[in-house]
Amino acid sequence: MTDTPQYARVNGRFAMHRGGWLESPSVAYETWGTLRGKGDNAILVFTGLSPSAHAASSAENPAAGWWEEMIGSGLPLDTDHYFIICVNSLGSCFGSTGPASTDPLTGQRYRLKFPVLSLEDVAEGGYVVARHLGLEKLHTTIGCSMGGMSALGFCVRHPGFSDGAILISSATRALPFSIAVRSLQREIIRRDPKWMDGNYDPADPPLTGQRLARKLGMITYRSAKEWEQRFGRERVTSEGRGGDPFFSEFSIESYLEMHANRFSGQFDPNCYLYLSRASDLFDLAEHGGSLKTGFSKLRLKRALVIGVETDILFPLHQQRELAEGLSAVTPDVRFVPLACIRGHDSFLVDMDAFRPVICSYFETCGS
């Protein structure tokens, strides 16, 4: 029996990709299933921007995880056969060292003294965990959304360590639409007077800015088509408009409100800002000077790339680009575009579409 999450700690300085370093940072992780050999059956999962390492329930923590329907006995990431590891991104606030953590050298929270965060650092956090667990290889590295770029960062920095990769609703790099959205989300938080240049009271964070930024997030995580079918012009109520000319009467408005309130208290604002910027900065082409060179460094044996037609944050043509780039240097690449209508979030909410695709990857390559 172990605590949940567990921690891998770096002894000494951890050099950051874009300069600066952290003193003895920790990376939180959880595992499911039983390790075989030095990693022959090990699967490493990198998350999107906001989840913790708690991807699935366990004896130690029975709460449902963010990928509960994907990980378990008889599920696509089958704990009867595989040893699955999920890491909390370095820079996040669910156990890994991030801007909300205490700098051991000063005894104060890092806040904006945390060095610039890159997804290469998040990737390296995954490597720290793998080595901590004694792994010398991985069966497959998986990344969803931002996590797909972290997975690319992992493979490009440790070529050949992982035999395979599953990249879901991700990209080689961010395009200006998603940079614009994230830049605006960050500015909304930073303009909240309670942010105080990052020096907010942790008990009284810039919740208004966080709520508004989350609403903008939701607008880009789902799809117009889904909302048209689901909400149309449905009203929650038309009573109460009374003297308020901007009364929120449409169902879509209360849906956004509900999601914003659910998220905002959980995530540290500075951690959010750092991870959001890291998503903008990542570019596979920086590894060798071109995308082609970046791809050539990955040294994968197989890859599965999945994308969703209605995704506006990581649009489908970016997954096509990923698959094409991988195909030039990887023996076995499969690209699966899905017709899900729930946009970027489909990998979290449309399990019926994703499960068979991921199952077939593992059936094909065996374990």
Add this chain to the structure above:
Amino acid sequence: MTDTPQYARVNGRFAMHRGGWLESPSVAYETWGTLRGKGDNAILVFTGLSPSAHAASSAENPAAGWWEEMIGSGLPLDTDHYFIICVNSLGSCFGSTGPASTDPLTGQRYRLKFPVLSLEDVAEGGYVVARHLGLEKLHTTIGCSMGGMSALGFCVRHPGFSDGAILISSATRALPFSIAVRSLQREIIRRDPKWMDGNYDPADPPLTGQRLARKLGMITYRSAKEWEQRFGRERVTSEGRGGDPFFSEFSIESYLEMHANRFSGQFDPNCYLYLSRASDLFDLAEHGGSLKTGFSKLRLKRALVIGVETDILFPLHQQRELAEGLSAVTPDVRFVPLACIRGHDSFLVDMDAFRPVICSYFETCGS
């Protein structure tokens, strides 16, 4: 010679569509060309949310208008043949009565005491101008974006008054994606502490909220494809990042900043909020209980519907719906989908694509 803009004033009470009334409101307008008959050659233009009535330059006001390349001698809206009127929307702040105007009954700004604004009221403002000019008919009513819904409101309330309609990048009603975007824009402004429940100092308005809302607007007015081609991952500079982990280094970020700064000082925040909400509320189906009944009330002889493939705010399927609904009850309907890459704003910035389509409408129907 006349002043610019000119004003049509209502004598007495003006009843608002969703209740309440205004005392003797004014509607600002400008005209170009020479009126013939009682309106045989008259074209009435309803604007999108933010423009004034200054659609084109004139002897009285030589500044370029928002549709400068569309209106003039030899241009699609040809002032050698047509008499063109553009109205500033009721509720706006460029001469027409709106929340920033003084209520003659109290001597105070209306602010949030302005009644709920509907696009039917904006439409009625256009009718006030038409009657003020002595018109008994119109050759064509034109509306772009929100203005297309105002034009539908005009035709449904005054069936047969206008022979034709040109509806550009518009819709029968807003769908939840655009309602979500506008609802968030409004909340961003209303959460700015300087908004003060609408009682801001006009000399010190909630500029931060307005800037952020404008950035969100720009994200939905253009297209991801345009930005990918235009900006890619281009940097303004990478110098200056220094200690700022969120330093704005991408060109797309400075582009948004420039647009936000250009707009924000010009538009009254409360007027913006009212017009934005009016765009959510409009629904042609409310006129008779169904879209079909709404369309049947328009009594147009001809219509041209134009849409743009890359528009995410008023997506192309909404213009297709408009054209199909009109076709059932209108002798002559033409639907032109354009492959412009500049999204919703294309009608303002991609004149080469729009001019020939509008020219051909007037060539076909003569004057």
